[in-house]
Amino acid sequence: MDLTPHLPALQVIVPMLAAPLILLLQPRGLAWAGATLVAIFSFFIALTMAVAVSKGAHFGYDMGGWTAPYGIELYVGAFGALVLVIVTGAAALSLLAARASIDSQIELERQPLFYSAWLLVLAGLVGIVVSADAFNIFVFMEISSLASYVLIAGGPDRRALPSVFKYLIMGTIGATFYLIGVGMVYMMTGTLNLADMESRIGGVTDINPILVAAGFITIGLALKAAVFPLHVWLPNAYTHAPHMITVFLAACATKVAIYVLIRFDFVVFQANLSGHQLQFSLFLMPLALLGIMVASAVAMFEGNLKRLLGTSSVAQIGYIMLGASFVTEAGLIASAAHLFNHALAKGGLFLAVACLAYQYKDLRLAQLAGAAKTMPYTAAAMVVCGLSLIGVPGTAGFISKWLLLSAAMDEGRFAWLLVAVILISSLMALVYVWRIVETLYFKQAVAEAQSPKEAPGVLLLVTWVVALANIGFGLFPQFPLSLSSAAAKLLLGHVL
Amino acid sequence: MSLLELLGYFNYWVFAIVLSIGLYTVIAKVNLVKKLIGLSIFQSAVFLMYITMDKVEGGTAPIIQKGVENQIFSNPIPQVLILTAIVVGVSTLALGLAIVVRIKEAYGTIEENEILDAD
Structure with missing residues (x-):
């Protein structure tokens, strides 16, 4: 039996059905093993679809045999496949590395519940990506x-609760x-059904409710995506969550909301509302620029390592929105590529933070002084991912920043302003990453110099796999770029 | 727009007003339980909007009967949708209250300003 046509459904069903089953795996370690296997399996499903999609195929699926628009349709195109790879990849790698870190932060008897919730997050996120039905997206978003x-509040830090x-x-x-x-x-x-909406909005006589709807949907999803200035929930949630949860959520949770925002807007609204293109740009571009500048500036003065990286995420989301707000093919390619590359860079950085947390309970920069002597491999991985975050040539971050810069050059009169913002904010990124490097390598340790003591092998291994992937995708960016450009063409196909 | 037309949108006016009351409560109150009450009111307003739009004048429950021709049905889909949204709302409220209980255990208060002062 050929399972290929069923892959979009399996992508959601496997983690969703596995989540309650994990609860039954009571002996210690089994719950983790089960969850990890499921996440890796999901990753393979996503990769299989991504490979097929990059060859020009796309996946459509009618749930229960009811054809759209009556039934619920699942659809995976180039953009969806790229986001699926990010989400399932982040889940698989973070779960693989999670065991020791979670053991130290979550009580043993609560762990099956915790891993079960983790798989539910995964199921919800992939569900959002594959759904082609607006209400289904809402349900998966809430799942x-x-x-x-639950995951964020699960840690020992009481500040996670507020x-x-x-x-x-x-x-x-x-x-x-x-x-x-x-x-x-x-x-x-x-x-x-999103596609059906697109074809029917053109025939609507009174366009005002649609305009109001466009406003509500954009603001609602921007809140979920932590677009500046709706980002205030993000830095604290990331700072106080269990370390491995920060890795997982920072790499993919807001990206999925951005995906829905871009998809909804380009598929449903752009082609049908006159002047929407301009409104969309004029609304999102200033927010993106402000987000980039303000969040980068705040990150430069932030004292807690996790909050520094979380604040920097807000700036990176600004880059992604900036690319989308150009409404050009080059801009969308840059956006989609930055989704992927930022997930790599930030995921790697937070993995390194999880390593550091083994020796340093207090993650304020002042307490981390001289950590490179204690944990040389962790510190080196952090530097590699940090370079990718800045966008140094040879790393993945450079590719998308370069694409974004060249897309900004085509923006006519304001091109110089956009280019200036991108360059200045990159310098700011250099400053805050340098502060981390300076603390780790060049400051005198607060306590007596400890003998080198690294994080557990698996965690360190995964950290380095991600760090090397940052370099790998910087030198050979064909895979994310081919998906990104196919995604941009598809999205703009609805506009023209 | 005449007065009658304005009154014709009665349910939508209620929707808008209840929505604003809910949102205001969420933003203005410092007590976490009151915030959650506001959130619930906010969500209920949306349920009202969906239920209002499915009503067809003279429409009945969408059940096909033998021998009855040309029957007008109300649209059942928004009701199904909102049934799901109510479940989502209840779970959100339950989870929110559970978090408030844990905040009370950890901080000894559920006033937002006192929690901010505690850390």
């Missing part, structure tokens, strides 16, 4: 959000805004 609140409460409030407001928008589009078009 992944609710489960991720942070997660804020995240819950803001996340729910975002999702509800999205729901209002979808309701208004449904009211005018009578359909929930």
Whole structure:
């Protein structure tokens, strides 16, 4: 039996069915092993689809045999395949490395519950990506959000609780805004299928509710995606979450919201609303630019390593939104490529933080002085990923920054401003990454110099795999770039 | 727009007002439980919007009966959608309250300003 046509459904069903089964695996270690196997299996499904998609195929699937627009349709195109690889890859690698770190932060008897919630987040995120149905996206969004609140609050740090409460409030407001928008589009078009919406909006006589819906959906998803200035939940949630959860969520959670935002906007609205292109640009571009500048500036003065990296995520989300706000093929390619490359760089950095957390319970920069002597391999991996975050040539981050710069050059009168912002913010990134490097390598240790004592082997190995991937995809970027350019063409195909 | 037309949108006015009350409560209150109550009101407003739009004048429950021709049905889809959204809302509220309980255990208070002062 050929399973290939069923891959989009399997992608969601496997982690979703595995999540309750994990609960039954009570003996220690088994729950982790089960969850990791499921995540790796999902990763292979995503890779299989990505390879097929990069050869020009695409996956459509009618759930239960009901054809769209009556049934719920699943669809995986180039953009979806790229995001699926990011999400499942982040889940597989972070779960693989997680065991020792989670053992030290979560009580043994709660671990099966914890891994089960982890798989639910994975199922929710991949569900969002494969759905071609607006309401289905909402349901999966809430599955992944609710489960991720549980994961963030699961750690021993009590400050995680107020942070997660804020995240819950803001996340729910975002999702509800999205729901209002979808309701208004449904009211005018009578359909929930994204492709069907696109073809029917053109025939709507009173366009005002659609305009309001576009506003609600954009704001709601921007809240979920932590677009500046709706990002205030993000730095604290990332700082106080268990370390491995930060790795997983920082690499993929906000990216999926960005994916929905871009997809919804380009597929449903861009082609049908006159002047929407300009509104979309004029709304998102200033926010993206402000986000890049303000978040980078804040990160330069931040004292806690995890919050520094979390704040820098807000700036990186700004780059991704900036590319999308050009509404050009070059801009969208840069956006999609930066989704992938930022996941690599930030995932690697947070993995290195999880390593550091073995020897240093307090992750303020002042306490980490001289850590390179204690943990040389961890510190080196952090430098590699840091270079990728800045965008130094030879690393993955350079590719997408370069694409973004060349896309910005084509923006006519304001090109100089855009280029200036990108260059200045890269210098700021250099400053905050340098602060980490300086602390790790050149400062005198606070305590007596310890003998070298590294993090557990698996964790260190995964960290280095990701660090080397940063270099690998910097030298050979064909795979993410081919998917990105196919994605950009598909998205713009709806506009023209 | 005449007064009658304005009144014709009664349910949508209620939706907008309830929505604003909910959002205001979430933003303005410092007590975490009150914030969650506001969040619930906010979500309920959206349920009202969906339920309102499915009503067709003179429409009944969408059940096909033998011998009855040309029956007008109300649209069942928004009701199904909102049933799901209610479940989502209940789970969000439950999780939120559970977090508030743990905040109370960890901090001894559920007032936002006191929690901020504690750290």
